[in-house]
Amino acid sequence: ELKVEQNPLFLSMQEGKNYTIYCNYSTTSDRLYWYRQDPGKSLESLFVLLSNGAVKQEGRLMASLDTKARLSTLHITAAVHDLSATYFCAAGINTDKLIFGTGTRLQVFP
Amino acid sequence: EAQVTQNPRYLITVTGKKLTVTCSQNMNHEYMSWYRQDPGLGLRQIYYSMNVEVTDKGDVPEGYKVSRKEKRNFPLILESPSPNQTSLYFCASRRDNTDTQYFGPGTRLTVL
Numbered sequence: 291e292l293k294v295e296q297n298p299l300f301l302s303m304q305e306g307k308n309y310t311i312y313c314n315y316s317t318t319s320d321r322l323y324w325y326r327q328d329p330g331k332s333l334e335s336l337f338v339l340l341s342n343g344a345v346k347q348e349g350r351l352m353a354s355l356d357t358k359a360r361l362s363t364l365h366i367t368a369a370v371h372d373l374s375a376t377y378f379c380a381a382g383i384n385t386d387k388l389i390f391g392t393g394t395r396l397q398v399f400p
Numbered sequence: 401e402a403q404v405t406q407n408p409r410y411l412i413t414v415t416g417k418k419l420t421v422t423c424s425q426n427m428n429h430e431y432m433s434w435y436r437q438d439p440g441l442g443l444r445q446i447y448y449s450m451n452v453e454v455t456d457k458g459d460v461p462e463g464y465k466v467s468r469k470e471k472r473n474f475p476l477i478l479e480s481p482s483p484n485q486t487s488l489y490f491c492a493s494r495r496d497n498t499d500t501q502y503f504g505p506g507t508r509l510t511v512l
Contacts, residue, residue, distance in 0.1 A: 294442075321499060332490060332506055333443075338499040378442060386431070386450060387458060390442040 292317050294381050296391035303369050303398055311394045313362040313379035321382040322362045324353050326375045327393070333378070337364075369398045402427045404504035406491050412510045413481060421476045421507050423491030430496035432474040433458070434466065436487040437506075443490065449474055450496070481511040 293316040303309050313322070324336040337346045339355035339362060346353050350373065352365045362379055374397050380390040404425045413419055423432065433448035435458075445458030449468040463485055465477040474493075478485060491504040 323499070332503040333492075334503075335500045340499070380443075386448055386456070388433075388445055389459070390435075390444070392440060392442040 292319060292381055292383055292389045294379060294389050294391040296379055296394050298394060299392060301394055301396045303366075303396070305370055305398055305400055306368050308368065309366050311364040311366075311377055311379075311396075313364070313381075313391055315360050315362075315381040315389075317360075319357075319360075319381035319383065322355050323380040323382065323388065324362070324364055325378045325380065327378065328375050336377075366396075369396075371398050371400070374398045402502070404491055404493055404502050406489075406504040406507045408507060409505060410508050412512065414512050415482055416480050419478050419481060419509075421478075421489060421491075421509070423474045423476065423504060424472050425474075425493040425502070426472065427493065427495070427502065428471065429493035429502075430471070431501075432468070432491065432493045433501070434464070434474070434476050435490045435492065436460065436485075437490060438487050446476070446489075481509075483511045485509065486511050 295314045297312050322339040325333045327333050337353040342357040344355045350367045355362045376393045376395045378393045380388045407422045430451045434446040435443040437443045444460045446464050447466040449455040489507045492501040494501045
């Protein structure tokens with residue numbers, strides 16, 4: 291049974307600092323997703339990682355995938371307040387079934 | 401505008417009173433899915449559909465039904481709601497053979 295764990299659950303960080311959110315999954319998965327959710331809003335797709343060693347970057351966010359370690363990371367560079375949100379990773383059993391992590395609530399303060 | 405819509409956005413009901421939450425997309429997507437979001441549990445998949453008349457169970461299908469009679473619509477039916485179905489529900493869709501899902505705005509359901 292595929293399980294997905296994210297850590298940390300909560301992250302309070304100062305503007306300008308770097309940090310990483312970790313996403314571990316328990317069994318083989320052929321794709322890994324990252325989503326962002328603003329308070330009271332829906333989910334927005336950030337990244338899809340499909341192969342070992344895949345790296346994708348958008349602005350201050352960079353996601354990577356290590357399928358051998360069953361680990362994906364979301365790295366935040368020089369955080370700004372606008373990045374405050376909850377970030378979810380999700381692993382796919384196939385393209386149809388997704389298992390989500392519990393989310394990381396990120397708060398960036400001045 | 402390309403979008404996924406859900407109705408109603410908020411609903412308070414009582415135990416046992418049948419209800420339907422509608423989901424509609426205007427992007428001609430083949431795949432649609434329902435999730436529920438609960439604090440500390442992330443999102444959990446309820447049902448998904450690969451195309452018209454093709455549906456399958458997700459992780460937490462108990463107490464829910466779905467149908468896919470038209471490509472654009474994927475209603476979620478609670479035949480006899482119970483308080484443990486109080487949650488925030490999201491519908492999502494994507495084109496077949498792609499990975500980017502588009503989520504609806506969410507429906508907050510409270511069952512008393």
